[in-house]
Amino acid sequence: MNKVLLNSLLLSTIAVLAACQNDSEDLNTVTHIADNHADIAYAAYSDSKTAALILQETVNSFIAEPTEDNLLAAKSAYKAIRAPYQQSEIMRFDSIITVGANLDADGGPASVDEWEGQVNAWPLDENHIITIIAGSEEINVELLLNQNGADDNDANVTTGIHAVEFMLWGSDLNGTEAGSGERPATDFTIDGTCVDSECERRGQYLKAATDLLVDDLTIMADEWSPAAKTTSGTLAHNFVNSEFAIDYMVGSMITMATDELASARMGSGLSLGDPEEEHDCFSDLSHLAIYHNFQGVKNAFYGTYGSATYSISGASLAVLVNSKNVATYEGVDTALISIEGKMAQILAAGERTENPIKFDQIIGQSSNGVERLIAENAVTELVALDTELELMAEVLALKNIDTEFDGD
Amino acid sequence: MNNTVNKTISLIAICLLASCGGGGESNTTPVPVDENTLIAPAVPVDNEHLSGGEASIKKVQSDAFSENSNNMVSVERKKIFNLGDDFFNNPWVEGSASTSSRDGLGGLFNNNACQDCHIRDGRGHAPVDENDTDFDSILFRTATANIGFEDKDLILQSLKANVPDRYFGGQLQQHGVSGVSPEVNLQVSYQNKVVTFTDNTSVTLRDPSWTITSYNPAQIFEENTVFSARVAPPMIGLGLLALISEADIIKKEDINDNDADGISGKANYVWSVNSQKALLGRFGWKAGQPTILEQSAGAFVNDMGLTNRLHKKETCTEEQSECLNAPNGNGDSVNDYDFEVSDPILDAIAFYSSHLAVPERRDAYSEQVLIGKALFMQAGCQGCHTESYTTIIDQDQPELSEQTIFPYTDMLLHDMGEELADFTPDNEPASADMLYEFLATATEWRTPPLWGVGLTKTIDPQATFLHDGRANTIMEAVLWHGGEAENAKNKVLAFNQEEREALLAFLNDL
Numbered sequence: 001m002n003k004v005l006l007n008s009l010l011l012s013t014i015a016v017l018a019a020c021q022n023d024s025e026d027l028n029t030v031t032h033i034a035d036n037h038a039d040i041a042y043a044a045y046s047d048s049k050t051a052a053l054i055l056q057e058t059v060n061s062f063i064a065e066p067t068e069d070n071l072l073a074a075k076s077a078y079k080a081i082r083a084p085y086q087q088s089e090i091m092r093f094d095s096i097i098t099v100g101a102n103l104d105a106d107g108g109p110a111s112v113d114e115w116e117g118q119v120n121a122w123p124l125d126e127n128h129i130i131t132i133i134a135g136s137e138e139i140n141v142e143l144l145l146n147q148n149g150a151d152d153n154d155a156n157v158t159t160g161i162h163a164v165e166f167m168l169w170g171s172d173l174n175g176t177e178a179g180s181g182e183r184p185a186t187d188f189t190i191d192g193t194c195v196d197s198e199c200e201r202r203g204q205y206l207k208a209a210t211d212l213l214v215d216d217l218t219i220m221a222d223e224w225s226p227a228a229k230t231t232s233g234t235l236a237h238n239f240v241n242s243e244f245a246i247d248y249m250v251g252s253m254i255t256m257a258t259d260e261l262a263s264a265r266m267g268s269g270l271s272l273g274d275p276e277e278e279h280d281c282f283s284d285l286s287h288l289a290i291y292h293n294f295q296g297v298k299n300a301f302y303g304t305y306g307s308a309t310y311s312i313s314g315a316s317l318a319v320l321v322n323s324k325n326v327a328t329y330e331g332v333d334t335a336l337i338s339i340e341g342k343m344a345q346i347l348a349a350g351e352r353t354e355n356p357i358k359f360d361q362i363i364g365q366s367s368n369g370v371e372r373l374i375a376e377n378a379v380t381e382l383v384a385l386d387t388e389l390e391l392m393a394e395v396l397a398l399k400n401i402d403t404e405f406d407g408d
Numbered sequence: 409m410n411n412t413v414n415k416t417i418s419l420i421a422i423c424l425l426a427s428c429g430g431g432g433e434s435n436t437t438p439v440p441v442d443e444n445t446l447i448a449p450a451v452p453v454d455n456e457h458l459s460g461g462e463a464s465i466k467k468v469q470s471d472a473f474s475e476n477s478n479n480m481v482s483v484e485r486k487k488i489f490n491l492g493d494d495f496f497n498n499p500w501v502e503g504s505a506s507t508s509s510r511d512g513l514g515g516l517f518n519n520n521a522c523q524d525c526h527i528r529d530g531r532g533h534a535p536v537d538e539n540d541t542d543f544d545s546i547l548f549r550t551a552t553a554n555i556g557f558e559d560k561d562l563i564l565q566s567l568k569a570n571v572p573d574r575y576f577g578g579q580l581q582q583h584g585v586s587g588v589s590p591e592v593n594l595q596v597s598y599q600n601k602v603v604t605f606t607d608n609t610s611v612t613l614r615d616p617s618w619t620i621t622s623y624n625p626a627q628i629f630e631e632n633t634v635f636s637a638r639v640a641p642p643m644i645g646l647g648l649l650a651l652i653s654e655a656d657i658i659k660k661e662d663i664n665d666n667d668a669d670g671i672s673g674k675a676n677y678v679w680s681v682n683s684q685k686a687l688l689g690r691f692g693w694k695a696g697q698p699t700i701l702e703q704s705a706g707a708f709v710n711d712m713g714l715t716n717r718l719h720k721k722e723t724c725t726e727e728q729s730e731c732l733n734a735p736n737g738n739g740d741s742v743n744d745y746d747f748e749v750s751d752p753i754l755d756a757i758a759f760y761s762s763h764l765a766v767p768e769r770r771d772a773y774s775e776q777v778l779i780g781k782a783l784f785m786q787a788g789c790q791g792c793h794t795e796s797y798t799t800i801i802d803q804d805q806p807e808l809s810e811q812t813i814f815p816y817t818d819m820l821l822h823d824m825g826e827e828l829a830d831f832t833p834d835n836e837p838a839s840a841d842m843l844y845e846f847l848a849t850a851t852e853w854r855t856p857p858l859w860g861v862g863l864t865k866t867i868d869p870q871a872t873f874l875h876d877g878r879a880n881t882i883m884e885a886v887l888w889h890g891g892e893a894e895n896a897k898n899k900v901l902a903f904n905q906e907e908r909e910a911l912l913a914f915l916n917d918l
Contacts, residue, residue, distance in 0.1 A: 095528065096469035100869045123498060125505040131586070152544070152583045153513065153520050154499035171506055244469060251471060263490030264498065271491055272752060274509040281506065383483045383490065 029320050034245035035229070036303050036314030038236045041091050042224035043310035044296075047084035049217040050309070052210075055081060055164070059210045063203040066188035075168050075283070081161065082285055083292050084307060085120070088220075090296035092116050093255040094235070097242040106233040108223060118148060119216050122279045124157040126166050129205065132158065139204040141212045159212055162282070167206040169282040176275045176364020178356075180284035247398045249317065253297050254389050261297075262382035265290050266359075270376055275360035286359035287350025294343045298336055317392070325395045331388040335381060342378035346371065446906060447786055449778030453796070453814075457773070459859040459918065460645050460766030461799070461811025472767045472863050473529040473644050477807040480763065492760025495753050496522040496529075500712055502585045503735030503748075512737020512748030514713040515588040515724055516581035518547045522757070525640035525711065529764050530860075530867035532640035534616065534877030538597040546877055547711065548580045548594070548620060549636040550629070551830075553842050563843045566677040566686035569696060570844060573633045577725045579710045580620065580635075588730040595619040598878075603887045606902045611887060615827075616878045617835045627727070634838040634850060636830040637876035638693050642867075644860050645815060646691065646700050647762030647808045651799035654688050657819045660794065671791045671892045673820040676854070678846045681705070681718045690819055693856075693875045694848035701758040708749050708757075715747035716754050762805065766813075766859045771917050780914025783907055787899035792855040792892070794818040816858035816918065823851045825890025828874070851891060862916035882915050883908070 055077040062070035091112045098111035109115035128150065137143055148158045157163060170183030186195070188203045228234035239245055261267075265286070269277030278286040299305050303316025322329035349357040349371050357371050365372035458464045463477035476489045498510065499521040505511040519525050525532050525545040532545025551570035555563075562568045572578035580592045598614035605611075620635060622628055658675055665672045676689035680698045682705075689695035697703040702718065709719035715736070724731030737748040745751065771777050784790065793816040801809045829837035830850040838850035848854075853875060861882060864871045872880055879885035889897040903911060 093471075096471050099470040099866075123501050123505070123507040123510055125501045125507070125511075127502065127505060128586075151586055153502065153585065154524070155501035155505070155507075155513070155520065247469065258486070258490055259493055259497075262487065264494040267487055268491055268494050268509075271487070272509050272750065276507045277509055379487070380483055383486045386486065387481075 026320070029315060030246055031240070032315030033249070033303065033317060033320060034240045034242075036312070036316065037245075037249055037300065038224060038229055038240050039226075039314065040299050040303070040305040040312055041088060041236070041239075042221065042226070042228075043305050043307065043312055044084045044088035044091075044299075045217060045221040045224055047307050047309060048081055048088060049214070049221045051077065051081040051084060052214045052217050056210050056214050059206055062185075063188060063190075063207055066185045066190065066199075066203070068185045071168070071183075071185040071188075078164060078168055078283070079285060079288065082280075082288050085161065085217075086289050086292035087296040087299060087305070089116075089120070089260075089293055090252050090256050090300050093252045094239070094248060096251060097239060097244050097248045098235070101238055103233060103235060103238055108234065109219065112220070112235060115216070115220060117154075118145075119160045119213065119220075120162065121154070121157045121160055122162055123155050124162045124166065125153075125155045126171055126282075128156040129158060129163060129166060133198050133201045133205055139201055139208055141208045141215075144205075144208050144212060159209055160216075161213065162280075163209045164206065164213060165280065165282045165285075167202065167209060172275075172281055172284065172360070174360075176360055178358070178361060180358070181282040246317070246396060247393075249300050250389060250393050250396070250398060253300050254386055256293060256297050257382045257385045257389070261290055261293055262379045265293065266375060266382075267379045269359070269363045270372070270379065273363060275363050278359045278363065281360065284350075284358040284360060287346050290359070291343050291347040294339065298340065301332060301336065317396075321392050321395055328388075328391050328395045332385075332392055335385050335388050339378055339381045339385065342374050342381070345374050346378065446779050446910065447782045449775050450781040450785065452773050452778060455812065456796075456814050457769040458812075459769055459814045460648055461813050463648065463763075463765050463807050463811060464768045465765040466768045468767070468770060468863070468866070470528055470867055473642060473764060473860065473867050475765045477647075477763045477765050479807045485759075488756050488759045489763055491752070492756035492758075495757055496526075496760055499524075500714060501737075503737045505737075508737070509750065509753065512714050514583070514585035515722060515731035515734030516591060516728075517583050517585070517713045518579070518581050518711045519544055519583070520712060522707070526643050527640075527868045527871065529643040531642045531864055531871040531873075532877065533868070533870045533872040534637075534639060535596050538595055540596075543582055543594045546637060546639045548592075548618075549578055549638065549845075550576055550580060550633050551578070551636070551842075551844050552630055553632040553634050553838060560843065563846060566679055566846050568679065569846050573630050575627050575725055575727055576622075576629065576633075577723050577728075579723065581713070581723075584730070585713075585734055588734050590623045591728075592623055593619075593621050603901070605904075605908070607904050609905065611883060613884050613887060614878055614880070616876060618831065620833065629833060634830050634832055634842065634844070636694075636844060636850075639872065639875060639877040641693070641856065642860055642864070643761055643764045645766040645813070645857060646703075646764065647805060648766070648799055648811060648813050649690060649815060649817070649819065649857065650700055650762065651802055651805065651808050651811075652797045652813075652815075652819060653800045656797055657688065660818045660820060669788075669791060670895050671788075671822065673792065673818060673822060674847065674852070675819075676821055676845070676847045689846060689848075689854075692845075693853055694845040695819065695821060695854035696845040696848065699758075700761050701754070704758045704761055705749075705754060708754070714749050716749040717745075717747060717751055718754075720747050763807065766815075767863055769917050770862075771913075774913075774917075776910050776913045777917045778914075780910035780912065780917075783903065783911045784914055787903075787911075788896040790816075791896065792818050792820070792822055793858055794855075814859060817855045819854065821848050821852040821854055822893065823849070823891040824853050824893060825851060827890050828853065828876075828888060858915065858918050860918065862918050883912060 058074040058077040062074045094112045104110035132147055144158045150156045169181030172181045189199050223235040228236040229240055231237055265279055280286040280289050302318050303314045305312040362371045362375050462479040465475040465478045500513040501507050501511040503512050513520050534546055535542050550573040555571045559571050576591055582590050582592050582594055584590045597617050601613040601615045602610050661673050661675055663672055663674045676695040677686045678689035678696055678698055680687040682702055687698035689698055691697040691703040705716050705718035708714040708716050738746050796814050799811045826837040830844055831837055840849055840851040842850040844850045873885035879888055886900055
């Protein structure tokens with residue numbers, strides 16, 4: 001290498017070091033923000049795991065005694081997982097900090113993104129599950145794992161939250177009309193009155209899918225535990241030590257707001273008028289799912305998380321941005337407050353006891369339907385949030401960090 | 409004009425050409441030959457770090473190929489991009505599933521989501537070795553050699569692409585939905601091929617040998633079937649390539665190499681299903697598709713078995729009864745259409761594919777990178793990898809209009825030599841005369857754009873280079889260049905270590 005080049009490299013290295021020193025206060029804050037975000041991840045996964053353990057108990061009771069009451073109890077336990085799990089999903093878009101990091105070398109997951117396919121994959125072709133139950137192979141966790149993604153088809157989902165959802169509710173045949181899947185408890189009857197001789201196998205399937213869900217959530221909670229933060233090879237350790245930690249957080253907020261909520265989880269259904277585009281299509285709990293996905297976006301910004309078990313409020317992007325540029329902070333804050341108002345209305349419409357309006361009914365509403373207008377405005381604001389978040393990224397001087405492009 | 413004057417003019421023209429010797433651009437000043445001195449850095453071009461003009465985005469991580477055009481402001485347009493993103497990412501479901509907007513996969517398919525081949529909107533890869541069954545981001549086409557005059561005439565008129573294998577059809581699908589057997593079993597093994605630079609440094613290339621066998625032993629390939637391997641290419645900047653003016657592309661054509669620089673360059677003209685006439689081919693490894701919409705519609709039906717308004721029939725051949733009888737995704741939707749991909753989805757996918765932004769260059773003006781650029785020009789790489797264009801105006805694509813872009817492609821077909829040619833079942837190169845895909849012969853490939861190439865491994869560490877993914881690194885890809893690129897490659901072989909590093913610094917910065 002010639003001298004000029006060498007000199008310029010040395011100079012740029014010195015410049016980078018100097019910049020780091022000047023920004024050491026920020027870096028300190030950044031470290032705390034990432035640390036707090038990892039705590040939030042742990043809380044959300046831990047709450048999900050706890051809820052899944054309760055689901056496991058109710059499922060076991062239901063299979064042993066398949067009454068409508070026990071089915072209702074299992075459905076209610078299922079519903080309780082959605083709030084923490086959907087908030088945890090903000091962690092999923094981690095390819096920018098995990099690709100090439102070999103985090104699976106220790107036998108753990110390579111990334112949240114890779115792990116997630118077994119836990120919350122959508123779309124799910126229920127025909128694949130129906131075929132397995134109608135078959136003769138022993139139903140256990142191993143079979144579900146073998147059959148997941150069978151025929152090299154990612155939609156042949158046999159595991160995870162939506163598989164459990166299908167087992168508890170069954171297909172929703174109501175289109176855009178009121179009503180979710182209406183699977184009767186007698187689908188699991190073991191008193192010899194089963195209509196199609198598959199009741200026992202349905203029970204085995206529900207149990208295997210639930211057991212695996214508990215195992216998977218346990219693995220992920222462990223990956224984010226306080227101990228994991230200081231253990232090399234875990235997702236938490238990789239995240240808190242990544243120089244792209246904040247890029248990842250902001251990028252995840254953008255992805256969840258635009259690619260997921262404004263698009264796949266809300267916008268696609270509204271644009272196409274197809275009720276099957278709601279992701280919780282068997283249970284009609286999409287209103288709950290999307291509301292908590294949005295809480296995940298807010299958690300990442302405000303550095304907060306709240307549940308019966310956890311109450312976290314720590315170093316946050318909000319405070320950091322506010323310290324650098326008040327207008328940018330206010331832009332994001334105002335947008336989040338406005339979107340929250342609309343998402344809360346969608347949640348309330350889905351949860352109210354009299355004449356609830358579920359998300360598949362919103363999809364079916366005419367263009368001036370009350371809830372449809374709210375949902376469409378929420379989508380528009382979620383897309384526009386992208387601009388505010390990009391401004392925030394600029395204020396935080398993200399995306400300028402260039403680490404690995406010195407020659408080849 | 410008398411003969412003498414005519415000859416004089418010709419001689420002047422030759423002298424002028426010769427004075428541009430070394431293939432250097434006018435703004436590149438070659439340095440006097442001195443073995444210890446590198447060539448002078450290329451003179452920077454205004455805003456050349458903005459490879460995709462104002463649509464470029466500033467990203468350096470594994471999501472760098474997944475952003476929309478940076479200058480897109482309209483929320484409504486972003487919504488269409490996001491809808492496309494959803495259907496590009498998420499898997500398609502077998503026919504008659506309750507997810508009516510996204511069912512109809514297969515009978516036969518290569519993969520069930522765009523994103524699973526175009527990994528993070530980037531490049532696919534070839535399998536690592538003979539034990540690796542990952543053929544998920546590479547596929548194989550078929551065409552038969554020794555066709556009749558009538559067919560040849562139709563191909564030369566751009567009315568048909570080729571004559572595919574009668575039983576298997578034009579593309580081999582290694583997957584079927586439940587109840588449908590796949591068409592083929594696939595395997596690759598590699599032999600080492602050592603290439604040595606003038607300074608005795610050597611690089612080991614891997615030369616693929618493909619084993620393509622029929623899944624159903626009762627059906628075999630036609631005797632004259634020739635295969636073409638195609639790895640999924642990166643998705644960035646396609647909408648900008650669509651807006652390079654046809655005149656700018658055609659003016660670089662030199663089919664008979666009249667300028668005797670060893671580089672010909674030929675435009676492909678291909679049948680447009682949408683326009684029902686022949687159009688300039690721009691997309692695909694052999695420029696076999698005229699527009700992004702048609703490329704998308706073709707990928708839907710061929711790669712995933714998803715019918716759409718441009719391709720209403722599945723690709724099953726007449727003898728493939730399992731495929732023909734597979735459930736489809738028609739007629740079960742709340743919307744009124746009798747194929748599997750509805751128009752809003754097809755159009756959103758085309759819009760999405762048009763607006764995946766090209767990342768800005770990271771270090772375009774550093775000395776080493778500019779020296780590398782000068783070496784790239786000195787070797788004559790820009791003879792095909794044309795540096796820059798200004799896009800035309802398209803009222804429907806304001807973000808992509810009138811942009812100064814730096815794609816490094818001439819969008820033309822070039823003979824890349826026997827080693828990279830389409831191949832027979834015995835892995836012998838097909839004849840250079842064989843028309844494989846419209847006007848593109850078995851040895852011809854469209855110059856791929858180089859923008860973003862330096863981020864390839866950042867997007868996916870498994871990604872590999874060239875049409876069949878045989879090259880693990882950019883330098884390996886350079887060293888596989890043959891045919892019209894033989895001279896340029898030989899110049900690279902004469903580069904010393906420092907020069908090679910500079911060349912790679914430039915390519916990695918793209």
